[in-house]
Amino acid sequence: MGPLDAGLDFYSAVLGLRGARQGLLSADIANASTPGFKAVDLDFREALTATLTQGTLTPEAPSDLLLLVDDSDGAAIARNGAGDGDPLVAAHRSVKYQVGGSVTLDGNSVDLNYEKLAAAENALDYEAAANFTSQMVNMMMTAIKGSAGSGRSS
């Protein structure tokens, strides 16, 4: 990372994790009626810290990943994740079950209202990060071109 794109590294991590959280919330919503499904969420602060300090770390205990009801499916998930160099893998330990909510008689713990709220909030944060990234790129372009007007050459 050179001085020009050092700041982009941070936003790359933020956008990746926000996208990952969006995926988790969507999965919760899709499984709002699946018997035995337990809702999960990403602890963003912890995940970002882990990604920034540890980089691409491979998971130590794949058992942390077994979020599905079926054991055979869980094994498939752990296999998919092994040895992946994606920054998401470093944050996998920050994926946690949602606790404190109500669980229905069929063992489902998805609260649709919470999921929608969290998804909307997360989408807003994603947009903010995307805007900041865009501004950073503009800033660099201004620095390169040396004119106040962005991208306009005289």
Add this chain to the structure above:
Amino acid sequence: MSLFSVFSISGSGMLAESQRLAAVASNLANANSVGDAQGQPYRAREVVFQAVAPEDGDGDGAASIGMAGVRVAGVVTSSEPARSAYDPGSKFANADGYVQMPNVNPVDEMVNMISAQQNYQADLEAFNVAKTLLQKTLAI
């Protein structure tokens, strides 16, 4: 890019909910079907959902952090007891003049329908949000 996996996850949710809605429609349509081809009354059907890991086609590790789609694992017939109605004129009536009616419970079906509708809308919302976010990303 895990945002792309939202499309397959929410898509699987919408497919599953529409199959649930189809089961509800079938049950309501057959609420009074006393005889099928074997002369048996119609039995209410219910779909069973199951969480599945999406195919990690692009190898982005989305599946590794536990994102799960949903699929219809099977269709079970309801075990509720069948109603019986007194109709001696029917050709399906037994010796006492009672006809075995389907065990469809219209209240259950309505509740199921509303639940399926809400979940479908939530899936669609998640799908649209992911689409908007990807468009924002393209505009960086």
